[in-house]
Amino acid sequence: MNKRDAKKFEKLLYAERDRLVSGIQRLEEETLYQPASDQTADVSSYAEVGTDNFERETALSIASGESALLQDVSDALRRIKDGKYGDCEGCEQEIPRKRLEVFPSARYCIECQTKIEKYGSL
Secondary structure (H helix, E strand, O other), X not given: OOHHHHHHHHHHHHHHHHHHHHHHHHHHHHHHOOXXXXXXXXXXXXXXXXXXXXXXXXXXXXXXXXHHHHHHHHHHHHHHHHOOOOEOOOOOOEOOHHHHHHOOOOOOOHHHHHHHHHHOOO
């Protein structure tokens, strides 16, 4: 991969990183740091507490997934700095440009990714 392409993908990855960070922060502010509902003894309040707990668990699940994606993006940025970006970590062949345009933090070419998904490893 030439330096111009690497810079283009680096810019895409930084934009994705910023989007993920702001999404995680928004989830934290909107859901995780909101005070829990007043827990009085009537039945309707139990339903409200259950709904609040469900929303918090959902937000934590989403934040966890976003954090994993953020780690993938950080790893891709590190590969750019190391000069290894765009090379499949499985077969060491170049990852097709179209795949990187759709999924800039890709570690594997389509063939190796398919093997990982099908067999659990290469």
